[in-house]
Amino acid sequence: MENQGLPRVIVFGLLGVILLFIFGSSMFVTINPGQKGVLFETLGDGLEKDIVYGQGLHIIAPWNDMIVYDVKETETFEKMEVLSSNGLSIKIDLSILHHPVHDRIGYLHDNLGENYLEKIIKPAVRSVTREVIGNYLPEELYNSKRKEIEDEIFSKTQDIVSEKDITLPAIYIRDVTLPQTLVGAIEQKLKQEQESLEYEFKIDKAKKEAERKEIEANGIAEFQRIVNQTITPQLLKWKGVEATQEIAKSTNSKVIVIGNGDGDLPIILGGQ
Helix, strand or coil: CHHHHHHHHHHHHHHHHHHHHHHHHHHEEEECCCEEEEEEECCCCEECCCCCECCEEEECCCCCEEEEEECCCEEEEEEEEEECCCCCEEEEEEEEEEEECHHHHHHHHHHCCCCHHHHHHHHHHHHHHHHHHCCCCHHHHHHHCHHHHHHHHHHHHHHHHHHHCEEEEEEEEEEEECCHHHHHHHHHHHHHHHHHHHHHHHHHHHHHHHHHHHHHHHHHHHHHHHHHHHCCHHHHHHHHHHHHHHHHCCCCCCEEECCCCHHHCCEEECCC
16 A cells, blocks of 8 residues: 555646646746736636736746836936927927836726736827917017926826826926027027116116215215314414413414404414
8 A cells, every 4th residue: 555655746746847847937936126017817716906926936826927127217318399389390309207106006907907007108198288378479489488388298297197096206308409590590589688777787887886976975975064063263373372372382483463364363483
């Protein structure tokens, strides 16, 4: 009996090795960093939308399927030709940053599948970009309102894709190409505006300098007025008397003539 059991073990062992060889590659699934997986049970309830598998080695039944998604932030470039509000053709290059919502890839796979970029992101970006730029003039996109237009494209596109389990961190306008004749006209206009600003600056500076000089002149005039009011003939006469007294005290010889100076002040002549 023992000898009969041994061949069975060998047969089952060989059978196991054969099955492992045939199905081994589908039983062992490695999910790398930056990836998430969702399991499809062929003989069960189908897609397990609420269970997300993280990085590492996973063992699954050979008849099941692990769908792996790259969930790292990805940059996609999109080139378009759109019309401005006045009907001019504008070429625009966009940069789109996107990635799936990590814990919602089961729902993303169920609703859109792995080709969600072509199915929802690009169509949404194209539609919104045409709508937004159609409300602006070319020169606004070229310079003054570029950031405002960029933010509007991003906001409206985000509203669309966020409902589809996709995260949209940013959309950037990388380049804008206008007809060359229009570019020249815009640059000339900008140059004139810059010259106008410089002229206004010079005028403002000259005006402030004139105001400063006026204030300075008014101050000097006020000072002179106060001095004129303070220095009376009587004060000058008194100061003259004091000065005469000091000179008279000097040891140098001098001649004093009484009463012939201005304001009847003495005149002091000569001296050694």
